Amino acid sequence: MTRPLDKSHPLPIYYQLKELLREKIVAGEWQPGEMIPSERELSERYGISRMTARQALKELTTEGLLYREQGRGTFVAEPKIEQRLAKLTSFSEDMLSRGFQPGGRVLRQEMVSPSTLACRALGITPEQPVVLLERLRLAEGEPIALETSHLYFEGVEGLLDEDFENSSLYNILREKYGVIPTRAEQQVGADLCSHREQELFGIPEGSPVLRNKRIAFDQHDRPFEYTESAYRADRYVFQIELGTL
Amino acid sequence: MTRPLDKSHPLPIYYQLKELLREKIVAGEWQPGEMIPSERELSERYGISRMTARQALKELTTEGLLYREQGRGTFVAEPKIEQRLAKLTSFSEDMLSRGFQPGGRVLRQEMVSPSTLACRALGITPEQPVVLLERLRLAEGEPIALETSHLYFEGVEGLLDEDFENSSLYNILREKYGVIPTRAEQQVGADLCSHREQELFGIPEGSPVLRNKRIAFDQHDRPFEYTESAYRADRYVFQIELGTL
DNA sequence: GTGGCCTAGTGGTCTGTACCAGTTGTCGCC
DNA sequence: GGCGACAACTGGTACAGACCACTAGGCCAC
Numbered sequence: 001m002t003r004p005l006d007k008s009h010p011l012p013i014y015y016q017l018k019e020l021l022r023e024k025i026v027a028g029e030w031q032p033g034e035m036i037p038s039e040r041e042l043s044e045r046y047g048i049s050r051m052t053a054r055q056a057l058k059e060l061t062t063e064g065l066l067y068r069e070q071g072r073g074t075f076v077a078e079p080k081i082e083q084r085l086a087k088l089t090s091f092s093e094d095m096l097s098r099g100f101q102p103g104g105r106v107l108r109q110e111m112v113s114p115s116t117l118a119c120r121a122l123g124i125t126p127e128q129p130v131v132l133l134e135r136l137r138l139a140e141g142e143p144i145a146l147e148t149s150h151l152y153f154e155g156v157e158g159l160l161d162e163d164f165e166n167s168s169l170y171n172i173l174r175e176k177y178g179v180i181p182t183r184a185e186q187q188v189g190a191d192l193c194s195h196r197e198q199e200l201f202g203i204p205e206g207s208p209v210l211r212n213k214r215i216a217f218d219q220h221d222r223p224f225e226y227t228e229s230a231y232r233a234d235r236y237v238f239q240i241e242l243g244t245l
Numbered sequence: 246m247t248r249p250l251d252k253s254h255p256l257p258i259y260y261q262l263k264e265l266l267r268e269k270i271v272a273g274e275w276q277p278g279e280m281i282p283s284e285r286e287l288s289e290r291y292g293i294s295r296m297t298a299r300q301a302l303k304e305l306t307t308e309g310l311l312y313r314e315q316g317r318g319t320f321v322a323e324p325k326i327e328q329r330l331a332k333l334t335s336f337s338e339d340m341l342s343r344g345f346q347p348g349g350r351v352l353r354q355e356m357v358s359p360s361t362l363a364c365r366a367l368g369i370t371p372e373q374p375v376v377l378l379e380r381l382r383l384a385e386g387e388p389i390a391l392e393t394s395h396l397y398f399e400g401v402e403g404l405l406d407e408d409f410e411n412s413s414l415y416n417i418l419r420e421k422y423g424v425i426p427t428r429a430e431q432q433v434g435a436d437l438c439s440h441r442e443q444e445l446f447g448i449p450e451g452s453p454v455l456r457n458k459r460i461a462f463d464q465h466d467r468p469f470e471y472t473e474s475a476y477r478a479d480r481y482v483f484q485i486e487l488g489t490l
Numbered sequence: 491g492t493g494g495c496c497t498a499g500t501g502g503t504c505t506g507t508a509c510c511a512g513t514t515g516t517c518g519c520c
Numbered sequence: 521g522g523c524g525a526c527a528a529c530t531g532g533t534a535c536a537g538a539c540c541a542c543t544a545g546g547c548c549a550c
Contacts, residue, residue, distance in 0.1 A: 012533060038500060049535045054501085062307065062451050063437050070501045071542030190435035190453040190478035192308050206307050208435040208453040208478075233453075237434035257503060283530060294505045299531085315531045316512030 005046050013048055018056040025065050025076055035073040036066070062206035064234040077234055078142075103138035106164050108148075111157060118150035121215045121226035128152065131159045133169070136200055143201045144235050149227040153179055153218070173224075180219040187213045188238060197230050208233040250291050258293055263301040270310050270321055280318040281311070307451035309479040322479060323387075348383035349410050353393075356402060363395040366460045366471035373397065376404045378414070381445055388446045389480050394472040398424055398463070418469075425464040432458045433483060442475050453478040 005016045021036070030036055037045065042053040057074055060066045068074045112132045119126060130152045137145040149169070151159060155177060162172055173179040193201065193209045201207075209230045216225040250261045266281065275281055282290070287298040302319055305311045313319045357377045364371060375397045382390040394414070396404060400422060407417055418424040438446065438454045446452075454475045461470040 014533075035500095040500085051536085052534060055533085057501095059451070068501065069543085071499085072544080073500055187482050188433055188455070189482035190455045190476075192453055206304070206451060208437055210433075210435045231435075233435035237432050259503075280530095285530085296506085297504060300503085302531095313531065314513085316514085316529085318513095318530055 005048065014052045014055040014059075017042065017046065017048070017053060018059050021056060021060060022065060025060075030076045032076050032078045035075050038073060058206075061204040064207060067202075067204045103141065104165050105136040105138065106133070107136060108132055108134035109160060109164065111160065114150055114152070117228075118152075118226045122150065122152045122223050124152055131156050133159070133164060135164060139235070142235070143232070145229055145231045146197055146200055147227055147229045149225055151225050153177065153222070153224045179224055181216050181225075182219050182221070184214050184216040184225075186215075190233070191230075193230065201232050203232060203234065210236055210238065212238075250293065259297045259300040259304075262287065262291065262293070262298060263304055266301060266305060267310060270305075275321045277321050277323045280320050283318060303451075306449040309452060312447075312449045348386065350381040350383065351378070351409050352381055353377055353379035354405060354409065356405065359395055359397070362473075363397075363471045367395065367397045367468045369397055376401050378404070378409060380409060384480070387480070388477075390474055390476045391442055391445055392472055392474045394470055396470050398422065398467070398469045424469055426461050426470075427464050427466070429459050429461040429470075431460075435478070436475075438475065446477050448477060448479065455481060455483065457483075 005013050005020070024030060025036075039050050039053045039057060042048070042056075043050040046053070057066060057068065061068055061074070064077055066074050067077050110132055111129045113126050114122065114124060114128065114130045118124075118130060122130070124130070130150045133147075133149045133151065135147050135149075136143050137147055158177065159172075162176075164172075170181050173181065189211045191209055191211045193203060193205075193207045195205075197203075197209060198205055198207065210233055212227075212229040212231065214225070214227045214229070215223050216227070218224050250258050250265070269275060270281075284295050284298045284302065287293070287301075288295040291298070302311060302313065306313055306319070309322055311319050312322050355377055356374045358371050359367065359369060359373065359375045363369075363375060367375070369375070375395045378392075378394045378396065380392050380394075381388050382392055403422065404417075407421075409417075415426050418426065434456045436454055436456045438448060438450075438452050440450075442448075442454060443450055443452065455478055457472075457474040457476065459470070459472045459474070460468050461472070463469050
C-alpha cells in the first residue's frame with residue numbers, strides 16, 4: 001500500500017488518494033470496523049499535507065465508505081441492509097420478515113399538542129392532543145432509523161401505558177384498540193443527516209439519509225398516524241411494488 | 246448582516262457562521278439563484294480565515310442550501326419539487342401529471358450486451374443484446390434525473406429508431422410494440438452523487454441523490470425493463486401509496 | 491484491584507500563505 | 521463594432537503549523 005501519488009497527474013492529489021483508498025476498501029483489504037491509517041500516517045507515507053489527506057478521508061466519509069471518531073481514528077463502514085416494502089407494515093414486522101431481530105429504544109412517549117404538519121396530516125386541530133412516540137429503531141442491535149410518530153384516534157391516550165420497546169405498534173393497535181392499519185401515503189426523499197441523527201445513529205457528518213413521511217389510514221379510511229422517519233442510507237433501501245391503476 | 250461571530254462561544258466558529266448564513270437563506274434575505282458574499286468577503290467581514298469561511302459554505306452546499314461554481318461564486322439553491330408516485334408511470338407521464346413540462350436529453354441509445362445486473366433483472370443471457378437508453382430527464386428545462394434503461398422484448402431493436410426526446414417510452418411501447426407496462430419492482434435508496442451526476446445535474450459535490458432501481462413487467466408478467474435512476478434530492482421526492490396484502 | 495495521572499496517539503478547528511483554474515468585465519486596438 | 525488581452529474577481533488545491541478535544545493504554549500509588 002505504498003503506491004505513490006503522482007503529483008504531476010492532472011487529477012488533484014486528494015482525489016488520487018481518495019480513489020486509492022476506495023480501491024482498497026472495495027477490494028476488502030480492510031474489513032468493516034477496521035481502522036485505516038491515520039491522517040498523519042497517510043501524510044508521512046505519501047509526502048502530502050495532513051489537510052490534503054484529511055480531505056480525501058472526509059469525502060470517503062461523506063460517501064459512507066468510512067466513519068471517523070475524534071480521538072480514535074477512521075474506520076471502514078458497514079455495508080447496507082436491503083429493505084422490502086411491498087405492503088404496509090411496521091418497522092418490527094418489516095425487520096422480522098427480513099430475518100433481523102428488531103429492537104427499539106423509546107426516546108419520547110407523551111401527550112402533546114400536535115404540530116402544524118401533524119394537524120394537517122391527521123385532519124385535527126391544535127386543541128386535540130396526540131400521542132407523540134419517538135423511537136430509535138434498531139436491527140441486530142444497530143441503530144437504523146429514527147421514527148417520530150403522531151397518533152390520534154379514540155382512546156389514544158391508552159398508548160402512554162404501552163411498552164413499545166418490546167411490542168409492535170401496529171399489533172397493539174389491532175389487538176387493543178380496534179385500529180386496523182389499512183393503507184398509507186408516503187413521501188420518500190434523500191437528505192443529509194442532521195446533527196442529532198448523526199449522534200443517534202453513530203454515523204459521520206454529511207452522511208445521506210432516507211427521509212420518509214407517512215400518513216397511515218385505518219379500516220374506515222381515517223388517518224390515525226403521521227410519522228416522520230430518517231433511515232441510515234448506508235444500511236437501508238426501500239423496496240416498492242408498483243402497479244397500474 | 247454583520248453580527249459578529251463569538252470566538253469564545255463553545256460552538257466552532259465555522260458552525261456559527263454556517264447557522265448565521267442558514268438563517269439568512271431561510272429568512273429569504275437571499276433568493277434562489279442570488280449570489281452570497283464570497284469566501285474572502287466573509288473572511289474579512291468576520292475576522293476569520295478563508296478556510297473557516299469555506300468550511301461553513303461547504304457544509305451548507307452539501308446540505309443543498311447553496312451551490313458553488315468555480316470562478317463565479319456561491320449561490321442560493323432552488324427548493325425541491327415533490328413527485329407523486331402511486332402508479333406505474335414513465336417519467337414524462339409523471340411530470341405532466343404534476344403540471345411540469347417534461348423533457349429529456351438522450352445521452353445513449355444503442356444496442357449493447359447486457360450487464361450482469363441487467364441479465365439478472367431481465368432473466369436473459371449476455372448473448373441476448375438489449376437496447377440501452379440513457380436519458381437526462383428535465384423538468385421545466387432543469388436536469389432532475391438521470392435514467393439508464395435496459396430494454397428487452399421481441400423486436401426491441403426497433404427502439405433504436407424512436408425519438409425519445411419528444412415521446413414517452415411507455416406510450417411508444419404500448420402503441421407500437423404491444424408491451425403494456427403492468428407492474429414493477431423498485432428499490433429506492435439514498436446516496437451521494439457521483440462525479441458525473443454532479444456535472445450532469447449541475448449540483449455541488451457531496452449532494453445527496455435518490456437512487457432507484459426498477460424492474461418493470463409487461464401484461465404477461467415478463468420483465469422488459471431494468472432501469473437505474475438517480476434523482477436530485479434537492480428537487481425530487483417519491484410519493485408512495487401503501488396497502489395491506 | 492482500582493483509580494488517577496500522564497503520555498501518546500487520534501481527529502477537529504483554525505490561521506496564514508501561495509498558487510491554480512475559471513469567470514467576468516473593461517479597455518484598447520483594429 | 522468586434523475581438524483579444526488583461527485585470528480583478530471567484531472558488532479550488534495544497535502546504536505548513538499550531539492548538540484543542542477526545543480516546544486509550546500504561547504506570548504508579550493506595
